[in-house]
Amino acid sequence: MTTAVQCVYCERFTLRHHHTAMAAQGLGRCALMTDRPASFVSPLWRRSCATYQPASAAKAEARIEWLRDLRGEGA
Numbered sequence: 656m657t658t659a660v661q662c663v664y665c666e667r668f669t670l671r672h673h674h675t676a677m678a679a680q681g682l683g684r685c686a687l688m689t690d691r692p693a694s695f696v697s698p699l700w701r702r703s704c705a706t707y708q709p710a711s712a713a714k715a716e717a718r719i720e721w722l723r724d725l726r727g728e729g730a
Contacts, residue, residue, distance in 0.1 A: 663698035
């Protein structure tokens with residue numbers, strides 16, 4: 656059984672992809688989604704994932720800060 660995780664905290668997740676319109680909406684990609692080139696995931700949605708790999712705290716915090724700025728939630 657896997658626990659609920661958020662992609663924003665996973666090493667395999669990225670907001671840096673060539674689909675800038677999707678990134679501008681706060682949607683990212685998982686490195687394992689190679690068979691689904693037009694699929695994106697919410698970084699904050701809780702999901703079960705057997706391949707989750709924790710990212711460094713600094714990387715996760717940078718992503719969260721970027722998302723806050725994108726949504727106008729900064730400062």
